[in-house]
Amino acid sequence: MRRWLIVAIATPALAGAAFAVLHFWPIVKPESVKDLTGDPGKGAYLARMSGCIACHTNAAEGGKPLAGGLRLPTDFGTFYSPNLTTDPQHGIGSWTIEDFATALRQGISPEGAPYYPSFPYPFYSSFSDQDIADLWAAFKTVPPVAKASKTHDMLPPFNLRAGLKVWRALYHQPETLKQIPEKSPIWNRGRFIVEGPAHCAACHTPRNMLGARQAEMALHGAETLPDGGKSPPITSAALKKEGWTVGSLSYALKTGIMPNGDVFGGSMAEVVRDGTTFLTEDDREAIATYLLEREK
Structure with a gap:
């Protein structure tokens, strides 16, 4: 009885102490941004x-x-x-x-x-x-x-x-993307867009029970999206199997129209409407090139 009483008293105290440690755990690294003129x-x-x-x-x-x-x-x-x-x-x-x-x-x-x-x-x-x-x-x-x-x-x-x-x-293991010299400039540009700002993997990669992306399955599609839909795989193998080319994928990113005449739906339609349709033809081609030539 005494042991259980001690446990009952100690558990909330330990939980409180753990939360206090988490609360005061410093995670920020001071940012020093160069004095540059922004465009x-x-x-x-x-x-x-x-x-x-x-x-x-x-x-x-x-x-x-x-x-x-x-x-x-x-x-x-x-x-x-x-x-x-x-x-x-x-x-x-x-x-x-x-x-x-x-x-x-x-x-x-x-x-x-x-x-x-x-x-x-x-x-x-x-x-x-x-x-x-x-x-x-x-x-x-x-x-x-x-x-x-x-x-x-x-x-x-x-x-x-x-x-x-x-x-x-x-x-969270942030990485800085570096140019790969043996790859073409358009491939490297596409890699920067896909793996960086466009964050394609956010929707096209499955997640574990804690909401973290399964890195080994990057761009292999996800069965559950926040809107209740799912995303298809956009690996090189999957895209080529579906008959995508650099030209057709670049065109779809501008118009939302797929090679079979159907149109993107769900969140991908929003991505095109609010994002990729505003990109330059060169950048849409870079995205398509990278996705179709990506090794994994």
Whole structure:
């Protein structure tokens, strides 16, 4: 009886101590962004490529561009995209460029809190200082919208944001993409887009029970997406088996029309509508080239 009493008293205390350790566990690395002049036009293009407009604009309910509020239901709870306008209270108007870089490349808020991986920051770790400067210049042109997004509605224990620090330790291993000299410039450009800003693997890779991508199955498709749909494999072998060519895939990324005359549906239709249709022909060709020539 005494032993069980000790356990009953000690367990909450140990849990509290563990949570305190997690809460104060420092994970941020100070960002030092070079003093570069940003090009808002290039930044806006990169933002399109990165899916910022699609994910942070609740167009179905008449939301303003980048004002957030888009609902994303998952098995872990419901996420709502944040306000990214220049409003200082509800958006990012009070941020510094270092705050911006830390959020994008590390997935950490100005307050030092980790972001949920529904924000695909692992794919943005390869952004250069110039990329950051260009994006920052573009976001500074966004009109402020004085409206707060909704708070995430997460299921326990995922509502304890400090627990994300453990998740990051297990699964977040950011890598900087380096040029592969033996590959063509167009292949390397496609690799940067697919593996970086376009974050294709976010939807086209299966995940484990904790929501982490199964790296060994990259681009092999996913059976369950947040919208209830599923994504097909887009490995080189799978695309070639379905008869895709660089030309037909590049065209589909512009128009949404597949070689059989059908059109993309679901979230892929949104990707084309809000993202890839705005890319240059060279970049769409680069994406298609990389996917069809990717070795894995």
